[in-house]
Amino acid sequence: MNVALVGVTGYSGMILYQLLQQHPEVAAIRLFGHPDSQTQPLEEAVPNFIGDQTPIEPLDPAVILADCNLIFFATSAGVTTELAAPFIAADFPVIDLSGDYRLQDPQVFTKWYHKPAPAVSALQQSHYGLAEFANAAGHSYIANPGCYATATLLGLAPLVQQHLIAPDSIIVDAKSGTSGAGKKLATSTHFSQTNENLQLYKVNQHQHIPEIMQQLKVWDQNVPAIQFTTTLLPITRGIMSTIYAKTDANAEQLAGAFAATYAALPFVRVLPNGQMPNLKEVVGTNFCDLGVSYNPATQTVMVVSVIDNLIKGAAGQALQNFNQYFGFAATDGLQLATWLP
Ligand SMILES: NC(=O)C1=CN([C@@H]2O[C@H](COP(=O)(O)OP(=O)(O)OC[C@H]3O[C@@H](n4cnc5c(N)ncnc54)[C@H](OP(=O)(O)O)[C@@H]3O)[C@@H](O)[C@H]2O)C=CC1
Numbered sequence: 338m339n340v341a342l343v344g345v346t347g348y349s350g351m352i353l354y355q356l357l358q359q360h361p362e363v364a365a366i367r368l369f370g371h372p373d374s375q376t377q378p379l380e381e382a383v384p385n386f387i388g389d390q391t392p393i394e395p396l397d398p399a400v401i402l403a404d405c406n407l408i409f410f411a412t413s414a415g416v417t418t419e420l421a422a423p424f425i426a427a428d429f430p431v432i433d434l435s436g437d438y439r440l441q442d443p444q445v446f447t448k449w450y451h452k453p454a455p456a457v458s459a460l461q462q463s464h465y466g467l468a469e470f471a472n473a474a475g476h477s478y479i480a481n482p483g484c485y486a487t488a489t490l491l492g493l494a495p496l497v498q499q500h501l502i503a504p505d506s507i508i509v510d511a512k513s514g515t516s517g518a519g520k521k522l523a524t525s526t527h528f529s530q531t532n533e534n535l536q537l538y539k540v541n542q543h544q545h546i547p548e549i550m551q552q553l554k555v556w557d558q559n560v561p562a563i564q565f566t567t568t569l570l571p572i573t574r575g576i577m578s579t580i581y582a583k584t585d586a587n588a589e590q591l592a593g594a595f596a597a598t599y600a601a602l603p604f605v606r607v608l609p610n611g612q613m614p615n616l617k618e619v620v621g622t623n624f625c626d627l628g629v630s631y632n633p634a635t636q637t638v639m640v641v642s643v644i645d646n647l648i649k650g651a652a653g654q655a656l657q658n659f660n661q662y663f664g665f666a667a668t669d670g671l672q673l674a675t676w677l678p
């Protein structure tokens with residue numbers, strides 16, 4: 338299998354390249370940059386890849402269509418709207434890590450992304466690749482979910498699918514390390530601003546609100562809205578999404594719903610006996626760990642969901658979709674150990 342990767346100089350792209358190098362079914366990885374760029378060895382563009390002379394070539398759809406079996410775009414927002422057209426026209430398999438093709442309704446896209454939507458026909462053919470609940474086989478355009486959306490949806494799935502909560506009572510307090518913002522410089526992710534600080538951002542305006550809602554509506558049309566807030570943490574990697582909702586179910590029913598939903602899925606671990614997960618148990622891996630706690634005094638369920646934003650929230654889930662698309666084993670390329678201590 339020969340794959341093309343655009344965006345290896347970015348945070349998600351560099352992790353995806355590392356994962357693809359370990360994938361048993363990947364024979365060759367071709368790296369591509371901006372269409373108007375000059376060919377450059379990887380180690381020059383990303384010094385952390387010292388000794389790796391793989392060329393980053395200018396993006397050329399004709400070369401990729403002829404020589405590769407699939408293309409990954411680990412590129413900034415808006416790039417695939419601009420550059421994916423030849424692949425869509427050729428019905429060539431694309432896994433897109435950006436949010437460009439995640440929302441099916443162009444009006445919703447324009448409202449939340451504040452720019453024109455990609456072509457409606459392409460949006461509607463795009464497959465939302467939330468890997469635990471969808472199968473990418475047979476879908477040539479796979480929109481990989483956002484990082485907060487992944488953590489939050491995996492935490493909410495059993496509750497919403499099994500109608501265990503009041504649908505209008507969902508509150509999500511989500512927090513991310515700074516790598517979630519990508520490599521570009523910004524005042525909010527500057528060391529002096531992030532270190533020893535917590536910053537809320539995009540309050541009620543985060544682009545993952547409509548993405549989460551789109552999927553929740555598939556599971557239960559009666560979910561009217563969610564309260565969703567994001568906070569930047571003074572750490573590099575990891576997302577913790579803490580979810581609250583009102584419920585009539587008891588602790589045993591809730592635990593049973595989570596166990597039944599995830600028992601057979603290799604990358605979601607439900608912690609036993611109300612234990613709560615922490616970031617260090619998932620950073621460096623493709624796991625999503627879930628802790629579930631019921632408070633009878635308030636009839637509230639709290640779910641804590643943790644992931645590595647660059648793996649389960651981006652490159653790792655992209656590989657899950659790759660494995661599904663080609664019918665490889667679910668865990669191929671994804672048997673990763675967490676960083677210790
Ligand atoms: N970081 C995260 O945790 C997550 C990110 N995502 C999404 O994944 C995508 C990548 O994110 P991230 O890795 O953080 O981003 P970065 O900003 O770190 O990297 C962006 C990459 O895109 C490349 N790029 C930008 N414009 C073009 C272009 N016109 N042609 C070719 N390459 C281009 C950049 O190349 P160059 O350096 O040469 O400009 C760089 O390699 C984004 O859409 C992001 O929203 C999704 C889930 C989680």
Ligand SMILES: CC(=O)N[C@@H](CCC(=O)OP(=O)(O)O)C(=O)O
Nearest residue numbers: 435436483484485513514517518
């Ligand atoms: C810390 C931080 O800034 N995180 C990014 C999420 C990155 C991501 O997954 O977003 P996309 O939908 O753009 O792919 C944010 O909150 O916008």
